[in-house]
Amino acid sequence: MDEVQYLDLVFTEKSICLFEKNKYILNVDSGSTKTKIKNWIELFFNVKVIGVNSYRPPQKREKREKIKLIMKNRMRYKRMIITLKPGYSIPLFPYK
Numbered sequence: 001m002d003e004v005q006y007l008d009l010v011f012t013e014k015s016i017c018l019f020e021k022n023k024y025i026l027n028v029d030s031g032s033t034k035t036k037i038k039n040w041i042e043l044f045f046n047v048k049v050i051g052v053n054s055y056r057p058p059q060k061r062e063k064r065e066k067i068k069l070i071m072k073n074r075m076r077y078k079r080m081i082i083t084l085k086p087g088y089s090i091p092l093f094p095y096k
Helices: 012-017 034-045
Strands: 023-029 049-055 059-063 067-071 077-084
Touching: 023 059, 034 049, 034 067
Parallel strands: none
Antiparallel strands: 023 077, 049 077, 059 067
């Protein structure tokens, strides 16, 4: 099975509100697919995934001249919204 690269949880105001609905937002490498992420999360965290949605965050714009807006490099990650079955959860902070 292929490894998943660059995986981390996103802690924003929106993502914290989604934790209550059993949804988690992750930043993932742009080459990762939905099925690869789903399989990896089910194996690693021992949970059941209902759905996976993905999107790319908008590109940043940088103003260099008065008239032209120059686009920076494309984002190198995707955001995945993982929906789990009721009763399952992902630990947010590892135990020590």
